[in-house]
Amino acid sequence: MSQAIDTAVRRQVESEQTHVSALYELIDKRIAEAQAQLAEVLKAPADSAGEVYEREVAAARLAREVRRLEGADEGLVFGRIDGADGTALRIGRLGLHPDTDPDTDAGTDTGEDDLPLLVDWRAHAARAFYEATPIHPMGLRRRRHLRLEGRAVAAVSDELLDGSEPTADDVVGDGPLTEALRARRTGRMRTAVATLQAEQDDIVRSPHRGVTVVQGGPGTGKTVVALHRAAYVLYAFPRAAERGVLVLGPNARFLDYISQVLPSLGENDVVLATSQELAGADVVPSAVEPLDTARLKGGSAMADGLAALVRARQAPGGDFTVRVGQEWVRLADADVARARDAAVAAGLGHNPGRQVFKELLADAVTDELERSAAETMERIDAEVAQLTGLDLDKAAAADLRRLGLDDAPAGEPADEFDAAAVRANLLDDAHFDRAVESLWPRLAPGQLVRALLRQVLGECADDERSRLLHTSNADGQPWTDADVPLLDEAASLLEGPPERTYGHVVVDEAQELTAMQWRMVVRRCPARSMTLVGDFAQAGPVSTARDWEQALTPHVGARFTLHTLTVSYRTTEEILATTRHLLARIAPGQTPSRSIRRGEAPRTRTAPPPALAATVAEELRAQAAAHPDELLGLICADTRLDELTAVGTETGARLVPASEARGLEFDAVVVVGPEEITAARPGGERDLYVALTRATKRLCTIAIRPV
Numbered sequence: 136m137s138q139a140i141d142t143a144v145r146r147q148v149e150s151e152q153t154h155v156s157a158l159y160e161l162i163d164k165r166i167a168e169a170q171a172q173l174a175e176v177l178k179a180p181a182d183s184a185g186e187v188y189e190r191e192v193a194a195a196r197l198a199r200e201v202r203r204l205e206g207a208d209e210g211l212v213f214g215r216i217d218g219a220d221g222t223a224l225r226i227g228r229l230g231l232h233p234d235t236d237p238d239t240d241a242g243t244d245t246g247e248d249d250l251p252l253l254v255d256w257r258a259h260a261a262r263a264f265y266e267a268t269p270i271h272p273m274g275l276r277r278r279r280h281l282r283l284e285g286r287a288v289a290a291v292s293d294e295l296l297d298g299s300e301p302t303a304d305d306v307v308g309d310g311p312l313t314e315a316l317r318a319r320r321t322g323r324m325r326t327a328v329a330t331l332q333a334e335q336d337d338i339v340r341s342p343h344r345g346v347t348v349v350q351g352g353p354g355t356g357k358t359v360v361a362l363h364r365a366a367y368v369l370y371a372f373p374r375a376a377e378r379g380v381l382v383l384g385p386n387a388r389f390l391d392y393i394s395q396v397l398p399s400l401g402e403n404d405v406v407l408a409t410s411q412e413l414a415g416a417d418v419v420p421s422a423v424e425p426l427d428t429a430r431l432k433g434g435s436a437m438a439d440g441l442a443a444l445v446r447a448r449q450a451p452g453g454d455f456t457v458r459v460g461q462e463w464v465r466l467a468d469a470d471v472a473r474a475r476d477a478a479v480a481a482g483l484g485h486n487p488g489r490q491v492f493k494e495l496l497a498d499a500v501t502d503e504l505e506r507s508a509a510e511t512m513e514r515i516d517a518e519v520a521q522l523t524g525l526d527l528d529k530a531a532a533a534d535l536r537r538l539g540l541d542d543a544p545a546g547e548p549a550d551e552f553d554a555a556a557v558r559a560n561l562l563d564d565a566h567f568d569r570a571v572e573s574l575w576p577r578l579a580p581g582q583l584v585r586a587l588l589r590q591v592l593g594e595c596a597d598d599e600r601s602r603l604l605h606t607s608n609a610d611g612q613p614w615t616d617a618d619v620p621l622l623d624e625a626a627s628l629l630e631g632p633p634e635r636t637y638g639h640v641v642v643d644e645a646q647e648l649t650a651m652q653w654r655m656v657v658r659r660c661p662a663r664s665m666t667l668v669g670d671f672a673q674a675g676p677v678s679t680a681r682d683w684e685q686a687l688t689p690h691v692g693a694r695f696t697l698h699t700l701t702v703s704y705r706t707t708e709e710i711l712a713t714t715r716h717l718l719a720r721i722a723p724g725q726t727p728s729r730s731i732r733r734g735e736a737p738r739t740r741t742a743p744p745p746a747l748a749a750t751v752a753e754e755l756r757a758q759a760a761a762h763p764d765e766l767l768g769l770i771c772a773d774t775r776l777d778e779l780t781a782v783g784t785e786t787g788a789r790l791v792p793a794s795e796a797r798g799l800e801f802d803a804v805v806v807v808g809p810e811e812i813t814a815a816r817p818g819g820e821r822d823l824y825v826a827l828t829r830a831t832k833r834l835c836t837i838a839i840r841p842v
């Protein structure tokens with residue numbers, strides 16, 4: 136770089152630094168203010184329960200605000216757009232406005248009091264930062280990217296969008312995307328807020344509140360889009376934000392990989408979970424089972440089966456007989472059926488519905504007792520009259536009149552039947568509860584699921600049954616992953632809808648979900664506002680849907696919008712080229728993505744089984760020595776894990792079973808035993824495709840066979 140250019144760049148960096156420092160000063164001030172307010176709120180006396188509650192709400196709001204402001208510290212400002220009319224806007228993690236009090240020192244001097252000092256990247260005003268191109272400059276002259284190191288501006292880089300010639304104030308060089316992609320991998324996904332590409336940004340800020348589906352090949356930024364979409368929803372859809380946003384990932388390893396993205400966008404309130412975690416802590420799957428059992432359990436027929444079992448336990452027929460005191464009371468079929476229908480129509484779960492049923496039966500039994508008491512009284516009256524010629528009611532009324540208590544209406548018997556007391560006694564009565572239990576038993580989710588599995592086994596052909604019997608928990612074995620959505624379904628049938636629901640749900644690797652898992656997700660999103668991202672070419676063996684329509688129609692009908700991302704930002708063109716034939720086999724209709732990365736040609740090695748570990752170690756050592764700062768991934772069939780654990784530890788490579796590689800990313804990857812990965816489980820070619828597309832730079836495949 137010539138000295139003149141160097142000086143010009145330095146001048147720009149210094150000029151940006153002035154603004155950036157002022158913005159950091161302002162955010163520090165805002166944090167201090169929020170902390171002071173929080174301390175005050177916590178100190179304030181609260182005498183009544185109402186005041187305590189109000190104080191807690193205010194404290195939680197302020198604590199959230201402090202977290203939000205603190206979360207934006209890293210890379211607070213990353214962009215600037217200059218309009219053709221000379222206006223400049225700075226774009227950052229969150230919006231900052233000047234202090235409203237003119238006497239306070241905002242610490243900045245933009246000279247444009249009505250404009251925000253920093254525009255939140257999700258605000259409409261920031262849109263042009265992501266979407267302007269030289270063909271559609273959207274009124275911009277220049278887009279500037281800032282790279283911060285801590286709070287210091289390390290670099291600026293400009294794109295001129297209106298075709299004008301660069302001036303001494305413009306720094307035109309390598310694009311920030313190139314720089315972001317060149318950065319070495321760390322094992323944690325980074326935010327792409329500064330470099331979201333137009334086709335991604337378009338989806339992130341889509342005004343569509345229903346179901347948005349994003350598909351695309353490996354590395355096309357589906358996860359990037361999903362996470363930035365979550366942040367956008369929190370910003371732009373306040374109603375959804377109020378009810379919370381959930382991001383669902385396939386496993387803990389993946390959640391760990393993406394865990395830093397949202398906090399670095401200042402969003403700490405998003406819940407990250409696997410579907411196991413969604414079901415609640417009391418369901419801990421600890422057993423594995425064959426894939427065809429898991430697939431069977433994932434099918435929606437299971438939901439029908441559970442619902443039928445519950446229905447069959449809700450007063451399926453017959454009368455109701457209960458002993459009350461010395462008497463037996465019998466309700467007719469029709470009375471029982473009426474109570475059942477009303478309890479079912481209440482729309483509560485089976486167990487709360489039981490209480491409704493019980494109360495309705497108590498009403499009916501009370502009526503029956505009242506009727507029979509009246510009948511008995513009448514019979515006694517009649518018998519007395521016949522024997523003595525006395526009308527007891529009239530005689531009693533005449534006695535009352537003689538005593539001067541003649542308010543009592545003549546001719547009506549005194550009402551001795553206290554219906555309310557009888558009903559209350561019934562509801563407390565153990566005999567009565569036992570009789571209700573025999574018609575409408577209380578049920579636990581585990582009990583219901585085991586009953587279903589026993590029934591399913593009963594319906595299987597003999598050979599299938601013997602295969603399933605050993606592994607299915609029908610006979611009381613520990614739960615498996617595929618049982619979790621069944622238990623969740625059972626819980627919702629028994630107890631009603633889940634307590635915790637969300638305003639928006641993001642599902643990553645959504646192709647993995649079984650029909651039962653979809654039901655579990657949809658149950659937690661009553662508004663059906665969801666962002667679903669995935670790639671059916673990467674589907675694992677348990678999911679049975681082969682496209683979005685199959686997966687989603689049962690849950691949301693045809694009401695989803697589909698977007699396709701086409702450019703891979705991870706996998707190099709060379710690696711993509713070697714996987715094309717595989718892709719054509721596993722997803723014949725899919726258009727291959729193109730990549731903006733170029734890299735080395737993938738290499739293949741061969742090792743005989745006894746020398747495998749040594750060959751893998753040698754390959755990893757050579758790569759680590761040549762590229763010491765890079766993140767190395769070692770992917771093998773699940774059955775090879777034990778053999779390769781020591782090699783991974785010794786070389787610093789991250790060892791990942793092929794079944795858990797979805798969504799992950801490394802600088803270089805060594806794939807061990809492609810044939811073995813393919814053969815390991817049904818759909819193994821898709822596992823291999825996932826394994827081969829994890830590297831950003833280098834891929835080496837080691838085949839296991841005699842040399």
Ligand SMILES: Nc1ncnc2c1ncn2[C@@H]1O[C@H](COP(=O)(O)OP(=O)(O)OP(=O)(O)O)[C@@H](O)[C@H]1O
Nearest residue numbers: 327330331332353354355356357358359704705798
């Ligand atoms: N606009 C962008 N700016 C910078 N990096 C990006 C951008 N889009 C994607 N990337 C990077 O490309 C890589 C792949 O992105 P991502 O993991 O979101 O892809 P994916 O489609 O979810 O992949 P997979 O199908 O394998 O799960 C990541 O390192 C991500 O940070």
